[in-house]
């Protein structure tokens with residue numbers, strides 16, 4: 001290509017990439033597939049490599065290019081970056097509004113309501129449409145020059161959409177944040193590498209933006225929302241904040257579409273309520289809403305008090321983090337014997353809910369966070385999630401705090417605790433452990449299991465205590481009289497409970513499998529197992545290899561199931577459940593579930609099979625609608641033959657009955673065979 005043509009192609013590619021960046025990162029509505037975008041970028045890159053003299057700093061290829069710097073240059077903000085006064089309830093917001101109304105001598109003004117992004121403030125300067133500087137807020141007057149890092153943030157345009165129409169120079173302000181999804185991933189990776197974890201997305205954003213090596217910033221996946229015009233030269237800013245946001249948006253800057261304009265205080269209160277209930281639906285963390293008076297002449301009239309404008313206020317959500325004392329670390333023994341440490345806290349209000357317990361995951365996690373008994377700790381409640389201990393406040397240590405170590409004996413039964421080499425969890429391996437019994441029974445009776453409504457925590461504990469039950473099957477031998485004998489059990493509730501227990505015998509096989517409490521086997525896996533094996537007998541006899549053949553079941557689950565049924569006690573429970581009349585085999589009147597390619601066919605299975613156990617193969621045939629007989633007769637349709645088959649194979653040959661290998665059987669099932 002001659003230089004002119006190269007020049008034009010490069011310009012065209014940059015323009016296209018610029019447009020697609022904007023569609024993808026700013027508007028969230030891409031026009032082309034990722035692969036097409038990548039192809040354009042690759043083409044531009046190779047042209048620039050061949051013509052290094054044509055590379056410009058705002059080319060889409062140049063987001064990460066700068067070398068690590070020894071320190072950040074100081075930047076002075078000619079217009080100081082302010083902070084905001086806070087309101088914590090409707091009353092405080094009303095007081096703010098009343099004050100402003102008094103000074104303005106009217107309450108007829110519009111308010112712009114915005115999500116308050118929990119990140120860190122930045123100021124970006126554009127000159128003739130090109131990004132020339134990015135700075136942190138610092139103390140409001142002096143910040144740090146983080147241009148090289150800001151350039152790596154994909155949602156910050158290096159060039160505006162219509163650079164020729166942009167003001168000569170202007171500064172736009174906003175919040176750099178860590179998307180929640182990227183945050184979770186970052187902490188997982190850090191944990192895997194044994195590095196310290198970030199306490200929250202805001203710390204992670206700050207830590208990532210203030211990296212001396214921009215390549216690290218680039219790898220973190222930060223994003224930006226812009227919400228304020230700092231100053232402008234060579235153009236007239238619009239008269240209202242709302243129009244200013246629209247103006248910024250038109251230039252290609254990323255302005256939050258959730259921002260709304262309301263015409264009264266009521267509107268702002270509604271916005272706050274609505275946003276509070278929706279705040280966990282979005283991929284960024286918010287800690288409140290910001291309410292701003294729309295008209296700029298009103299803003300000017302109101303001015304500031306100290307560093308806070310009178311024309312805006314942050315209406316915060318109740319804090320989701322709080323600091324409290326860690327009084328103790330105790331252990332709960334789960335139904336599979338896992339020893340789960342949890343924090344006993346001095347009760348503290350977190351986001352409107354009093355918390356006195358929080359999860360601590362496992363010993364490694366406690367070590368990594370260096371949490372000690374007696375510490376002041378930060379606790380966090382994120383949405384619906386169980387409260388967690390984020391970490392200790394080490395500055396408040398007195399020296400009296402005690403490091404925690406896992407007990408060597410089960411706190412419930414005293415059996416020695418084991419920890420498998422590749423596992424984070426410590427376990428009690430005594431199946432008769434009373435704590436495990438309790439959790440297993442609770443699980444058995446739960447909604448996803450046998451759904452025995454009315455058999456709650458207290459009753460399970462009372463039944464175990466009274467020695468009336470020790471394992472699930474005992475429930476089916478309880479009499480009304482025995483139930484009535486329990487504390488706070490009237491004749492009516494005893495009768496109801498007895499009925500619900502009896503009715504649970506009819507629960508589908510899937511529910512029974514889920515109720516057994518096999519490790520890693522929840523409702524979904526139970527469904528797969530029930531379909532595949534059709535009976536608990538079939539499931540119990542399947543080895544790990546056979547189980548792992550079931551689509552949707554991986555080697556870990558397969559191993560766990562095999563291990564569960566390798567235990568004599570667990571097998572006995574299944575036998576007892578069957579004897580008590582619980583459904584241990586799926587009924588298929590007319591084959592309710594899957595397709596029935598074997599309907600009306602009679603099979604005999606003989607010899608040792610590879611992918612199946614004998615009963616597994618029989619369950620498979622039944623599942624598909626076939627019948628299985630013990631001996632070959634004229635009525636037999638197929639004989640499935642494995643290794644060392646014996647006389648049944650001879651019978652089949654004598655009677656002229658088709659012989660199938662295991663593979664033939666599978667092919668027949670999928671309609672490919674015979």
Ligand code: IVH
Nearest residue numbers: 082083084114115116117121175227290309
């Ligand atoms: S306006 C004078 N709008 O909150 C106006 N700030 O607590 C000052 N923040 O320093 C900023 N979301 O870092 C504004 N939509 C939003 C915001 C927002 C987050 C931050 C900003 C500010 C801090 C004040």
